[in-house]
Amino acid sequence: MKIGLIGLGKMGYNLALNLRDRGHEVIAYNRSTDKIKKIEEEEGIKGAFSLETLTGSLEGRKILWMMIPAGPMIDILIESLIPLLKQGDILIDGGNSNYLDTLRRAERLKMEGIDYVDVGTSGGVEGARNGACMMIGATEEVFDYLKPIFQDVCLEKGYAHVGKPGTGHYVKMIHNGIEYGMMQAIGEGFEILEKSGFDFDYKQIAQVWNHGSVIRGWLMELTQKVFEEDPSLKSIKGVIHSSGEGLWTVEEALRLKVPAPVITDSLFVRYRSEQQDTFSGKLIAGLRYQFGGHSVEKA
Numbered sequence: 001m002k003i004g005l006i007g008l009g010k011m012g013y014n015l016a017l018n019l020r021d022r023g024h025e026v027i028a029y030n031r032s033t034d035k036i037k038k039i040e041e042e043e044g045i046k047g048a049f050s051l052e053t054l055t056g057s058l059e060g061r062k063i064l065w066m067m068i069p070a071g072p073m074i075d076i077l078i079e080s081l082i083p084l085l086k087q088g089d090i091l092i093d094g095g096n097s098n099y100l101d102t103l104r105r106a107e108r109l110k111m112e113g114i115d116y117v118d119v120g121t122s123g124g125v126e127g128a129r130n131g132a133c134m135m136i137g138a139t140e141e142v143f144d145y146l147k148p149i150f151q152d153v154c155l156e157k158g159y160a161h162v163g164k165p166g167t168g169h170y171v172k173m174i175h176n177g178i179e180y181g182m183m184q185a186i187g188e189g190f191e192i193l194e195k196s197g198f199d200f201d202y203k204q205i206a207q208v209w210n211h212g213s214v215i216r217g218w219l220m221e222l223t224q225k226v227f228e229e230d231p232s233l234k235s236i237k238g239v240i241h242s243s244g245e246g247l248w249t250v251e252e253a254l255r256l257k258v259p260a261p262v263i264t265d266s267l268f269v270r271y272r273s274e275q276q277d278t279f280s281g282k283l284i285a286g287l288r289y290q291f292g293g294h295s296v297e298k299a
Helices: 010-021 033-043 051-056 072-084 099-110 124-130 140-153 167-195 202-209 218-229 245-256 261-273 279-292
Strands: 002-006 025-029 063-066 090-093 115-122 132-137 154-163
Touching: 002 010, 002 051, 010 025, 010 033, 010 124, 010 140, 025 033, 025 051, 051 072, 063 072, 072 090, 072 099, 090 099, 090 140, 099 115, 099 167, 115 124, 115 140, 115 167, 124 132, 124 279, 132 140, 132 167, 140 154, 154 167, 167 202, 167 218, 167 245, 167 261, 167 279, 202 218, 218 279, 245 261, 261 279
Parallel strands: 002 025, 002 063, 063 090, 090 115, 132 154
Antiparallel strands: 115 132
């Protein structure tokens, strides 16, 4: 299929390559033109230097896939795109938008006859490039139309149609809340090891825990990688920025009166990390860099 991709950040750029490698024709647009020129020159992907050029390059039922940060910029972009689209065209939000915003945007576009799809995307930069995990909110008809794309860019069994528009971002929100708690537990465990007085090899421990133990998994694999690169974490400042979805998960838990102490506490630790450096904060910051390319503040 021919797909117009909006946003060439870490995730969008790699998703463009993933789509290209699996036989889809990608036309890429980015607000700053340097990234468009880069993907044209280095990867041979066609670029569009305006939204008009982008939409004009798509025939038939247009598919536009946004990979830009959550917030008001998405609303501005949607209003700019509406005059350039027709009934039946499809607009996908593959970022981490608040599901309440997604519900509102879906209703706004429904009035114009434009189908809105929300795709909660996990797997980090590596997943975007080589096989992502996607939670998709869409009508049955639109999901069926787009299903070949999701089959191509996701790992086997790595995508699901979870419900109507809005549900993809809702499921991804809860996913990220769980992620907060899991990383917090790993960070706290290794901080206890660090304070124990024993001379542990943290990389070795992470490696053995990732082979056959109950807590094995990708985060433990990345923990090993963090300690391979910096055995004592001296180069990392333990500041853990909150990207929003942990907060939204806690807010939803409060709204539904669901006790969620682990996720809530992990959110508070992130706020605390901006005031006080900790060993667990250093490790979690390193983990976030490993799987998502999130910035790390150097000590």
